[in-house]
Amino acid sequence: MPQNRNKLIELFIGNISNAVVHEILTKAIDDENIRRHYDKELKVSFDTAKKYREKINPVNTTLPEKDTDYIREKIKKNASNSPTHPQQAVGYNLNKFRCTQNALHFASL
DSSP states (O other), rough: OOOHHHHHHHHHHHHHHHHHHHHHHHHHHHOHHHHHHHHHHHHHHHHHHHHHHHSSTTTTTTTOOOHHHHHHHHHHHHHHHHTSSSGOOHHHTTHHHHHHHHHHHHHTT
């Protein structure tokens, strides 16, 4: 069971990281058509992450602090390696200032 749990945690991290990146992209893109696409991707990733979260632990209980810290650090690492990072935003037509603001907001959570 622990191997299965670890796999579920990794899948949860991947989907929630993707949701965070798409949330940042949604706020940093000026083109409405592209923004709607990222918004749709955000909802799909977030819903998938919620399903994995429900499989990891019962919904009404919190995750152990050890798992929470691990998940938080992995999400920060994944989001900082994405095209939303200000240094990698070139070529994505991102508003770098808004991208930086949103990335800092999520990093502080």
